[in-house]
Amino acid sequence: MHVIHRRGWEIPERQATPEGVYLNHLSRRNFLNIAAGAAAATLVPELASAQRVTDIPDPTKDLYPAKRNETYGLDGRAITPEETNGNYNNFYEFGASKSVAKASQQLKTRPWTVKIDGMVEKPFEIAIDDLVRKMPLEERLYRHRCVEAWSMTIPWTGFPLAKLVELVKPLASAKYMMMQTFQDKDAPGFRQVWYPWPYTEGLTIAEANNELAFLVTGMYGKPALKQMGAPLRLAVPWKYGFKSIKSIVRFSFTDKQPSTFWEALQASEYGFWANVNPEVPHPRWSQATEEDITTHERRPTQLFNGYGPYVAEMYKGLEKERLWV
Ligand SMILES: Nc1nc2c(c(=O)[nH]1)N[C@H]1C(S)=C(S)[C@@H](COP(=O)(O)O)O[C@H]1N2
Ligand SMILES: [Mo]
Secondary structure, three states: OOOOOOOOOOHHHHHHHOOOOOOOOHHHHHHHHHHHHHHHHHHOOOOHHHHHOOOOOOHHHHHHHOOOOOOOOOOOOOOOHHHHOOOOOOOHHOOOOOOOOOOOHHHHOOOOEEEEEEEEEEOEEEEHHHHHOEEEEEEEEEEEOOOEEEOOOOEEEEEEHHHHHHHHOOOOOOOOOEEOOOOOOOOOHHHOOOOOOOEEEEEEEHHHOOOOOEEEEEOOOOOOOHHOOOOOOOOOEEEHHHHEEEEEEEEEEOOOOOHHHHHOOOOOOOOOOOOOOOOEOOEEEEEOOOEOOOOEEEEOHHHHOHHHHHHHHHHOOOOOOOOOO
């Protein structure tokens, strides 16, 4: 007999408030056209399941576990179990559900090149393992707050984004940093052509240099799981989770505010700044409280996800901006 066991952390579909389901009229029409096309396409054998890609073992494994930096605490919360974090993910390249762990295993994370371009002294490309070995790895415990009103905690391993900025030497004219996820590899999400691929995100240079902005290479004392954004992702814990872009291949420095994936999809719901604020509701739900994905406890959401002492200063003088969506 086939029995489906629902784990404690699996929120029934009807209770979830996914960020991606709302499509405006134009994309809804595209969706219907594409859905018709997709029905015909199912006669073609599935590439993803036909090919089994075996990844090579992580060549930087010897760097783990890295020493924990005790500066950053969890505000009394427990670390979310790895099993839970590894099975409840947003990674639209591999599907719009939370169950992308299996599908994401097809992502080939070596070789992996990171490209630096735009307003920098000298554009360059660097292999992920060379980059990681140049950087001071440490472990940090961070809280993570998704715009969908759930939260988790993670022991990340990585290095300050400021260290990358230092290596890159942006020109004084650069005001923003754009980050981009891979699109040169097969992933089922790319067939959903109404999404504005590739996934992009952006920060101001001041935000990128904030001590909390962290580039993640590992978690739980090991190299990062693919579903969590291997081999290089961002963690900006004072912002809603969608800012923490996964599987980065490019950092581009610019003087214009970059267009981001979610803003391009639905600007009225997801903006550039996306700082956590319990008092500013999402157009479709409240942000006043959040649900822990392990314990299902609800707690009040904190301004800047509780990281105000580190980041609030950066937003002085920007009160006219849409800082909270
Ligand atoms: N490339 C890419 N990065 C992404 C996403 C995505 O779909 N694609 N989802 C974002 C969202 S909405 C969240 S909440 C976090 C989820 O990270 P986690 O799965 O490690 O919890 O990743 C963010 N980074
Ligand atoms: Mo999210």
